[in-house]
Amino acid sequence: MNPLHERLQQISRRHFFKTTGLAAGRIALAGMMLPEIGRAVAKTKVTARAHPPLPGLPHFAPKAKRLIYLFMNGGPSQMDLLDYKPGLTKIYDTDLPDSIRMGQRLTGMTSGQSRFPIAPSKYAFKQHGKSGMWFSELLPNTAKIADDITIIKSVHTEAINHDPAVTFIQTGSQIPGKPSLGSWLSYGLGSECDNLPAFVVMTPRWSAKRDAQALYQRLWEAGFLPTKHAGVALRSQGDPVLYLNDPPGVDSAGRRDMLDALAKINQAEYKKVGDPEINTRIAQYEMAFRMQSSVPDLVSISGEDKATLDLYGPEVTSPGTFAHSALMARRLAERGVRCIEIFHREWDHHGDLERDLPLQCRDVDQACYGLITDLKNRGMLDETLVVWGGEFGRTVYCQGKLTRDSYGRDHHPRCFTMWMAGGGVKGGTVYGETDDFSYNVVKDPVHIRDINATILHCLGIDHQQLSYKFQGLDQRLTGVEEANPISGILG
DSSP states (O other): OOHHHHHHHHOOHHHHHHHHHHHHHHHHHHHHHHHHHHHHHHHOOOOOOSSOOOTTOSSSOOSOSEEEEEEETTOOOHHHHTSOOGGGGGGTTOBOOHHHHTTOOOOTTTTTOSOOBBOOOOSOEEEETTTTEEEETTOTTGGGGGGGEEEEEEEEOSOOSHHHHHHHHHHSOSSTTSOOHHHHHHHHHOOSOSSSOSEEEEOOOOOSSSOOOOOOGGGGSOTTSOGGGSOEEOOSSSSSSTTOSOOTTOOHHHHHHHHHHHHHHHHHHHHHHOOHHHHHHHHHHHHHHHHHHHHHHHHOOTTSOHHHHHHHOGGGGSTTSHHHHHHHHHHHHHTTOSEEEEEEOOOOOSSOHHHHHHHHHHHHHHHHHHHHHHHHHTTOGGGEEEEEEOSOEEEEEESSOOOSSOOOEEEEOSOEEEEEEETTBOTTEEEOEEOTTSOSEEESOEEHHHHHHHHHHHTTOOTTTOOEEETTEEEOTTOSSOOOOOGGGBO
């Protein structure tokens, strides 16, 4: 596909003559003003940013400058962690009432079950903070930041299987191919950092004793946006970023000469065909050159003091752990990166929940506390939005055999819990309610479109005004259905 030809095909006859007439006037005006323009430019020294925002963005004063998204891939069990339902203990192993299930669509994992027995959480809950939020015993460190976070209990989605559900919350569509949230932020707001990508992704290892659902690179790619807005994966093994080091026999000066020559060739090609991806390629080569010095400094934590490292827990010095990734997120944030996302996998507990859920919580609990506390100590939390959550929740009924100490839970899109902290949201707030079974939302429903609208709002973006023309539509992260920022949690 030639983008120049595609552009010409989109121009109607009426639009051509309309714009041509205006253009003639602009050309004449520019000719008269050229001497003055030339003198003004000569007096002005302009330094181009590597990641400039779109003109007119942000739409209004943002509360947050950046986003750190802690994504628990697989679907954390809300009633075992943050949505306390003490009444379930009294109805252990009774069937979920039809009046509650209401013919809900089931996955293939439980559709063949003859009954749906209630499985209360085996974990104790306590209230914490001035706000009195309820936390499971599995999250003792997250409980310490109760008054810094907003818990949203009424999130819901339509997707009931992992890939469409993760794709939906990350890109605004269950159909692959759309830009990710981080790519939209990179496209709209750019970045304050010229030596690192605007959007960085990490995928740390997990401790649950089973294989995890696959993560596809398209979850952080740019879709139909220019490819320079795709997320860059920061790796824990080998080179932090692929192909960053010079090959044997090539030094920095030689690489600089090569890039300069290549840029001239690409610029000449751009003048011929007008493909914007050529300019993207030039920018990416330049970014890679700058990252050769910025990335080693980023990943070296030798300058972090012991008190800071202790916040994140004992695994913080081990690359590839969630704790180390959380520390990297803070270091990326203070360097001006716009969006940092950590995908922590294997929260999909169809069985052996009593074995695997504690392991997963141990991976992330102290690190989440450490990240929020570290940002707060540095005066960065008020300008950093932190989001924690997965793609859906878990069923209150047991999948497979049920005992008091052993149970599993299937996928549940009707309600699940997320939390947010930092720039733009009120701490110590609980928003939304579910029924006594943590099965249906009964107050203040929040669709995942509303979650994304809220994130954009906190960063100064009107979600209805950030769009990109593709396939004849003004495409948006939040799509064409109604979506609203969650006013009840905004600070």
